[in-house]
Amino acid sequence: MKNETENKPKKIKKPKGPIRWEAIVPVTIIVLVMVLYFHFLFDLHLRKTMEWVGYQVVGAEVDVEKLETSFFKASLRIQGVNITDADQPKQNSISIGDIRFSMLWDALLRAKIVVNEVAVEQIEFNKIRKTPGKVKPPEPVTPEKDSAMSKEAEKVKGLALNQIEKKGEDNVLGDIVAMLGGSSSDMQLEKLNQSLISKEKAKALEADFQKKQTAWQERIKQLPQGKDFQMLGDRLGKVKTSNFKSPQELQDSLKEIDSILKEGDAKLKVVQTANSDFNTDLKGAQDGLKDLDAQIKADIKDLEKHFKIPKIDAKSISMSVFKKYLAPYMEKVNKYKAMYEKYAPPNLIKKKDGSNEEPEIAIQPRPRSKGVTYEFGRPNSYPLFWLKKTSISSQAGASPYSGDIKGQITDITSNQVLTGKPTVIDIAGDFPPQNIRGTDLKIVLNNTTSVSKADLTFKVGSYPLAEKEFVQSPDVKIGFKKAQGSLLVNAHLEAYKDLKMKLDNQFKNIDYDVSSKDAVADSILKNVFAGIPQVSLVAEANGLLPHINFDIESNLGSELQKGFQKQIQLKIDEARKKIEQYVQKEIAQHKEKIEGQINQLKSQVEKELKKVQDQAEAQKKAAESKTDQAKKDAENQGKKKLEEEGKKAVDDLKKKFGL
């Protein structure tokens, strides 16, 4: 078979130039399609994307009515933003009528985003929605997905609440009312099911000391006795210490004395070791007694709690009254704090406690490195992102949920050091339909210094309170039917860690709603509250995030304290005394026994040890003096001998020379 292609003459291909002219048409089509897309569809897609992203971030439906972009003006206009309140889906937490801004092309061409001014208009809070908004269901917690970050967020969420609840002394007023109604004889201490911890401790201490006592008695018997030292003394007595006939005799005597000394030293060491060990054991026993005393105090406190002996102090009462009032606000704060920790840049919330690092999963390719990004700024140049001014305005009357708001946010930027200006938020206004007046919010975020600082001042001149419950328990009810409140919050955050916050809430023109099931308590409460025209609540939060210490103070606490003090203090003292007597009675027997044992052993062992030690030291002294004596004698003998020999030599010389 012939190859057909080989028979046909080959077409001579015209050489093509370097430029791909035939690409013009496809490229033009592509460009045209892109232009049409951006003109007709981009705004719609961007709007949907914003709604979806908002839903993911906030956890509730976000609606955007209209969105317009312009490429040549680099502008964006968003109208009708409604963010659903996740806790109340039938209303919006915030609605914004109009947001518009345009970016500078000069900055965009430099890959920077700079906006001269943003206008935010027609802001409304708690506006009723036409239809209830979607709320994101909570994510199911699985062990694998339970990341270090979510654990930390949960910890933060509950931490502040726990702080308040712990300090809140759960139901102080309820306990007071119960005490007023009941009597201390109701405390049936004898029927306590659990044994006191201090009692168990005392028993254990007693048994332990008993064992030690036996061991010491055995040990004393094994110590060197008086007769041992006497034997050494006798040996020493037999050693020659004078009239040595030869140096060898002296040497032997010294050797024997040395051996006796060494034996004596060894026995002395045994005694000294025993002395030291005994002192250690004695100290241990005494420390044990001290621990027992501390445990007794702890048991008394536990029993006071068990029988709900209340603390009549202003602080506990204030905590108890306002715990319920503050808890929802703390939950909201913690919710936003958790959201901030989730979305804030990691370098802002670096954990310095060295924990909570997610362990690396082995045998996986490393993620693509990000490298280090440098900013080569210079004075008056653009930072990566800079929103110079945001003007916020709203007028009341458009809807019952709007207010007269005016304010501005200046210098939101990615690099405050470059711009040299801190971010300042200053918004003030009133909400006449809701009777809220004198609202003023000022926030300053300053990263231009080495340590970043954030300051917040939030003031509400006056706002109405209606049907507010503070305490609702079976024993007592405290609330406001109607009141007028004013609020001042000052907060200072340094290095995004060190927080100092103070909240000052004043209530006046109060119509109280106070009652108790106990007639005495009811009368006291009504009298006390009648004499309080104004209630102040001061809450403080201080510390390093997320471990914050909360403190609540109120004039209500001190007034209630005064009111209840007289009636109830006697009963409280009586109850406390009863508890203390019960505990001491349970423990006293064991404690006395232990103390007796310690004293007995101390006197016995110390006496024995001292006796043996004295004997050993006496023998040691005798041996040492014998050694000195022997040496001296040998020295004298030597001298004498030398003298005699010298004299003899002189006599011999004289004889020789015939003198």
Added chain:
Amino acid sequence: MTLLLKQIFAFFKLLNSDTGTNPLAAGLTCGIILGFAPFISLQTLLIFLLVFIFRIQLGAAFLSAFFFKFVAYLFDPVADVLGQKFLQSPALRPLFVSLYNAPLVPMTRFNNSIVMGSMVVSILLAPLAFFIFKALILKYRETVLARFKETKMWKAFKATAFYNWYCKYDSLYGVHGN
């Protein structure tokens, strides 16, 4: 895996085709720069423009970019160190300040250490790579391809009806070279 094999087969098809060596080599070289540069950056856009406007082999460029992306991933730590050295150099600082504040240049993301390191390496390698690729393509065509065409197996295959049909199909529907 299928994608990888497809790319390899496409490359061999190009090598064995009548495509000129210069467009092929230029395509492979552009692929180096594409592979080392971040996807969203000005230099990527410029290379795409070059590839579309001039007769640079598209397939070779994409294939080369595909493979050099893996090389770049492995090369990241070295590029990071190199880039940091350049960006922290006091002598070059005034230049970088000017470039960072100039229009369009920041879109190259040159101020990132990995991008800078990779860019330096790819630009230095590019001219050398072009000549190496060209030489290799020529060598391949002269030795491997020519020898293969002389084999009995190939000659036998060329005589088959299937091969005739393929040639006809290719002449009518295939995309030839440039």
